[in-house]
Amino acid sequence: MKSTLIASGLPLATVNAAIGEAARLVGTSDFYAALLAAFRSLVSHDIATMVRYSAVGRPSFLMHHGFSDALARQYETTFHVFDPFHRYWAQTERPGVVSLDMFPATATRQSRYVREFLQESSITDELGYFLPAMGRASVALFLERRIGRFLESERAAMEDFYPLFAGLESAHVNAVLAAAIGRGAGGVSLPLAIMLRDLEGCVIHASEAWRDLESRNTNLRRAVERLTAENAGEAVLDDATVLHRTRISPAHSSAPEGWLFTVEKSASSSTDYDQAIISELNPTLTPREIDIVKLVLEGHPTATIAQRLKLQRGTVKNHRLRIYEKLDITSERELFLTYIQALQRHRANG
Structure with missing residues (x-):
């Protein structure tokens, strides 16, 4: 931590307060502004930028301090092609700490990016983070200097804080995604499968269940394209499932204002969860645990399950913990997917 204090010149309490504020705003539209503010507290700088990089599309500025809107637009329309960081992400998709001196002089110092864009921006050096990817996109944070270079001690400070x-x-991504699919609301059924597209139409994430369903159901891909073309929100896939299309919040900066597609049980579906298949998930499940699994899969919260089975809420919670241990899972979503996989095996075996 000493290197961090030398690099930033700020008291550790100030840095911690900025990071704490970002943590407080996880899952909200103010998160990334707070994250960039915390990032700026780590190392002294002249310019700070936040850019979304995609391995399958062009970069886009999300936020910037000390940088003009005109230069940001010029980068997005012209100079991104020569940006070594854009090439780095497209080729490696590797998160972590990055700096301009990572790239050979012949590839950067003499390129149009350095000779024209950085000179026009009065930037002499860049140091930043590529944060963990969502699909094939990363939110990258950069600090830039107009005079001099970043020191090795400053890079070391950045390395110290990167895991945080x-x-x-x-x-934040998990919180936003959970809110988008309604996982945070008690009693709401989990989707069978999910897929996210960014504004350019690129798929940045598709769950394993989605890929499996797409390979078996040719109607799914056609339904996605039909909803997109018609700017519609819902399409019936069959008598048991419905495809939903929902706008993604700007807070989800891996795909800001893109689209979330979910395949869910039809509200009118008579599909029931087969207790025999539930019992096959683990032979040690007791009849009471099987009843609880069935009610969880139907979307009932702990309080409702306790009321239906005439149990204490604490007893239901204990049963759920034992069920999760037996199935080697940690969430309702994993329970749902485990059941779907068992159902698919059952159908494949006739």
Whole structure:
């Protein structure tokens, strides 16, 4: 931590307060502004930028301090082609700490990016983070200087704090995604499968269940394209499942204002969860645990399960913990996917 204090010139309490504020805002539209503010507290700088990099699309500025909107637009329309960091992400998709001196002089110092864009921006050096990817996109944070270069001690300070920033980003993405699919609301059924597309139409994430369903159901891909073309929100896939299309919040900066597609049980579906298949998940499940699994899969919260089975809420919670241990899972979502996989095996075996 000493290197961090030397690099930033700020008291550790100030740095911690900025990071704590970002943690407080996880899952909200103000998170990334707070994250960039915390990032700026680590090392002295003249310019700070936040850019979304995609391995399958062009980069886009999300936020910037000390940088003009005109230069940001010029980068997005022209100079991104020569950006070594853009090439780095497209080729490696590797998160971590990065700096301009990572790249050979012949590839950067003499390129149009350095000769024109950095000179026009009055930038002499860049140091930053590529945060963990969501699909094939990363939110990258950069500090730039107009005079001089970043020191090795400053890079070391950035290395020290990278796991904390990466963890905050992952927590935020999970929170936003959970809210988008309604996982945070008690009693709401989990989707069978999910897929995210960014504004350019690139798929940045597809769950394993989605890929499996797409390979078996040719209607799914056609339904996705039909909803997109018609700017519609829902399409019936069959008598048991429905495809939903929902706008992604700007807070989800891996795909800001993109689209979330979910395949869910039809509200009118008579599909029931087969207790025999549930019992096959683990032979040691007791009849009471099988009943609880069935009610969880139907979307009932702990309080409702306790009421239906005439149990204490604490007893239901204990049963759920034992069920998760037996199935080697940690969440309702994993329970749902485990059941779907068992059901698919059952159908494949006739």
